[in-house]
Amino acid sequence: MGFGRTHDIGEVSSEMIGLKVVLGGWIEDLRKLGKMTFLTMRDSTGITQVIVKGEQNDKIEGLNRQSVLRIKGTVQETKAKDFDFEVGAEEIEVLAKAIHPLPIDPLGRLESNIDNRLNSRALDMRNQKTASIFKLRHHVLSSIRKTLIEKKFIEINTPKIIGSASEGGANLFSLDYFGKTAYLAQSPQLYKEQMTIGLERVFEIASFYRAEKSHTGRHLSEFTSVDIEAAFMDYTDVMGVLESLIMEVFKFTSTNCKDEQKSIGNEIKVPSSPFEQLTYGKVLDELNAADQKLEFGDDLLDSHLRIVGEKHPGFYFITDWPLKLKPFYIREKDDDASLSRSFDLQYGYLELSSGGTRLHDSKLLKSRLKEQGLDPSQFVDHLRAFDWGMPPHAGWGLGLDRLMTTLVGVDNIREVVLYPRDPDRLTP
Ligand code: ATP
Numbered sequence: 001m002g003f004g005r006t007h008d009i010g011e012v013s014s015e016m017i018g019l020k021v022v023l024g025g026w027i028e029d030l031r032k033l034g035k036m037t038f039l040t041m042r043d044s045t046g047i048t049q050v051i052v053k054g055e056q057n058d059k060i061e062g063l064n065r066q067s068v069l070r071i072k073g074t075v076q077e078t079k080a081k082d083f084d085f086e087v088g089a090e091e092i093e094v095l096a097k098a099i100h101p102l103p104i105d106p107l108g109r110l111e112s113n114i115d116n117r118l119n120s121r122a123l124d125m126r127n128q129k130t131a132s133i134f135k136l137r138h139h140v141l142s143s144i145r146k147t148l149i150e151k152k153f154i155e156i157n158t159p160k161i162i163g164s165a166s167e168g169g170a171n172l173f174s175l176d177y178f179g180k181t182a183y184l185a186q187s188p189q190l191y192k193e194q195m196t197i198g199l200e201r202v203f204e205i206a207s208f209y210r211a212e213k214s215h216t217g218r219h220l221s222e223f224t225s226v227d228i229e230a231a232f233m234d235y236t237d238v239m240g241v242l243e244s245l246i247m248e249v250f251k252f253t254s255t256n257c258k259d260e261q262k263s264i265g266n267e268i269k270v271p272s273s274p275f276e277q278l279t280y281g282k283v284l285d286e287l288n289a290a291d292q293k294l295e296f297g298d299d300l301l302d303s304h305l306r307i308v309g310e311k312h313p314g315f316y317f318i319t320d321w322p323l324k325l326k327p328f329y330i331r332e333k334d335d336d337a338s339l340s341r342s343f344d345l346q347y348g349y350l351e352l353s354s355g356g357t358r359l360h361d362s363k364l365l366k367s368r369l370k371e372q373g374l375d376p377s378q379f380v381d382h383l384r385a386f387d388w389g390m391p392p393h394a395g396w397g398l399g400l401d402r403l404m405t406t407l408v409g410v411d412n413i414r415e416v417v418l419y420p421r422d423p424d425r426l427t428p
C-alpha cells in the first residue's frame with residue numbers, strides 16, 4: 001500500500017487492539033480539549049476516532065476539516081459510544097491542507113442544493129450519501145456485465161464519432177472533423193445490429209449524446225446506455241433478457257449493498273416478476289377511460305405516461321406500438337402491419353428502455369427508410385451488411401442513469417451522474 005499505509009480504515013477492528021497501524025485519510029471532524037484533540041478520520045472504506053496528544057497535537061494546530069493526514073499509531077480501547085476502538089496517534093504527517101470555508105459542507109449538516117454540489121462534485125464525494133450512490137452505480141454496472149456475460153453476450157465498443165446521422169433526427173451534436181462534419185453518436189443502433197452477423201449476441205455500455213433542449217429530471221445531453229442486440233431472437237425474447245437483468249440487478253444490490261442503502265436512506269426492494277405487459281392499445285383504452293381522447297397512432301406524451309404511471313407504479317412493459325411511431329429499423333407484426341414488434345419498459349411514468357425486433361431484409365429496410373423521409377444513400381454502409389447474410393435479430397437500449405434513479409429513489413437524474421451535461425451545464 002502506498003504512503004506506508006498498513007491498512008484501510010475499514011480493515012481495522014477491535015481485534016487489533018495493541019497493534020501498530022499506519023492509516024491515511026481525511027479529517028471529518030475534530031474537537032480540541034486542552035492539549036488533546038479528538039479527530040474522526042475517514043478514508044473511502046471507513047471511519048475511526050484518533051486521539052492526538054502532546055507534540056503531535058502541535059502539528060495539527062489550525063488544521064481545517066477535510067485536510068489529509070497520515071497517522072501512525074496504536075489501536076486501543078475507546079470510551080466513545082460510536083466506535084469499537086480508537087487509534088492513539090504517535091506520528092502525524094499533514095499530507096494536504098483543506099481551505100476554510102469549503103464551497104459545500106460534505107457532511108451535509110448544511111444542506112447544499114444540487115447545483116452547488118455539482119459545482120464541487122469532487123468534494124461532494126466526501127459526503128457519504130453521494131459516495132454511496134456512486135458505489136451503488138459501480139455494483140449495478142458489475143452486476144449488469146456479469147448477467148449479460150452469463151447469457152453469452154459479448155461486450156463491444158462502437159464509435160462515438162460518426163460520419164453520418166445514424167438514425168436521422170435533429171437531436172445530433174455535430175462537430176468539425178478535419179474539415180468534415182461529424183456527429184456524436186446518439187446510440188450504437190446500426191453498429192450493434194451489424195455485429196449480430198458474426199458475434200450473434202453483443203452488448204455495449206457507453207455514453208451517448210442527444211442535443212435535446214430538455215429541462216427535465218430524466219434527460220441529459222450525455223447519458224449512459226446499456227445496449228444489447230441478439231441474433232435469432234424476437235422482441236419477446238429480448239424482453240425476457242431485460243426483465244431478468246433488472247431482477248438480477250435488484251437482487252444483487254439489495255443483498256450486497258446494505259451499507260450504501262443505509263447511507264442513501266432508501267431500501268432497494270426486489271420487484272415482483274413477471275412484469276405486467278400492456279399493449280399500446282390497452283394503454284390507449286385506459287387513457288381514454290380517463291378522458292384523454294387519444295386516437296390510434298398518437299404518441300404517448302409525458303402527461304399521458306404520468307396518468308398510466310399512477311395506475312402502474314412499478315415495472316411494466318408497453319408492447320406492440322404503432323409502426324409509424326417507431327424508427328425505420330423496427331419490424332412490423334405479421335398479423336397487423338400497422339403494429340410493430342416493439343416495447344418500452346416503464347417504471348411508473350418513466351421510460352427506462354425501448355426495444356424491438358429489427359427488419360433484417362435490406363429491401364424492406366430501404367423502403368422503410370424512404371417511408372420515413374430518410375435517404376437510403378445516407379445508409380449505404382449500413383445497408384451493405386444486410387446483403388451479407390444478416391440473421392433476424394432484436395435488441396434494446398436501457399438508460400443506465402434512469403435505472404439508477406429507480407434504485408436510489410430520486411427523481412433528478414443529475415443525482416446519479418458524476419458530471420451531468422444539460423443545456424445549461426457544460427462544466428465542471
Ligand atoms: P424519451 O422519450 O424519454 O426522451 P427516447 O424514447 O427518446 O426517450 P430512446 O431513443 O428510446 O429514448 O433511448 C433508449 C433509452 O435511453 C431510453 O428509454 C432512456 O432510458 C435512455 N435515454 C434516452 N435519451 C436520454 C436522455 N436524453 N437522457 C437520459 N437517458 C436517455
Ligand code: MN
Pocket residue numbers: 344351353354
Ligand atoms: Mn424510447
